[in-house]
Amino acid sequence: MPSAEELYTKHAPLLYGMATRLADGPCAEEAFHDACVELWGTEARRAVASTTVHMLQVTIRCVRARCLAGGTTHLFTQRLAGLAATMRLRAEQPHAEEFGPPSADRSPMSR
Numbered sequence: 001m002p003s004a005e006e007l008y009t010k011h012a013p014l015l016y017g018m019a020t021r022l023a024d025g026p027c028a029e030e031a032f033h034d035a036c037v038e039l040w041g042t043e044a045r046r047a048v049a050s051t052t053v054h055m056l057q058v059t060i061r062c063v064r065a066r067c068l069a070g071g072t073t074h075l076f077t078q079r080l081a082g083l084a085a086t087m088r089l090r091a092e093q094p095h096a097e098e099f100g101p102p103s104a105d106r107s108p109m110s111r
Contacts, residue, residue, distance in 0.1 A: 001047050004040045012036070014052070015059045022063045022079045027070050031063040038062065 002010075015035055019028040035058050040046050060080070067076035 001043070004036075004046060007040045007046065008036060011052075011055060015055060018056055018059050018083075019063050021083055022060065022076055023067055023072070024075070027066045027072065028063065031066040032059065034062040034066070035059040 012032075016028075016032045019032040019035070022028070023031060035055070038045075038058055039050060039055060064073075064076055067073050
């Protein structure tokens with residue numbers, strides 16, 4: 001069974017990145033902390049394998065709860081919609097290097 005530190009080291013960048021895309025400053029940090037405690041706070045929880053989707057769901061739920069408590073629900077809803085649109089676009093164009101109009105040649109050697 002992985003330790004909380006191992007899980008944190010492996011998954012924290014993804015989860016914290018998600019939190020900061022959905023909320024600002026202290027709200028994102030507190031929600032990220034809430035998610036980590038909920039996911040890995042006890043040995044029993046660390047024993048249960050979590051998928052990335054589950055970890056993201058917990059993080060989003062924690063951010064939403066913090067935003068509701070802080071009165072910034074509108075900002076959360078707006079950012080979540082933007083994030084969902086970005087994820088849909090990435091799913092439709094899995095090999096795109098960046099989003100925006102395609103250029104004739106993206107090769108650095110052509111400059």
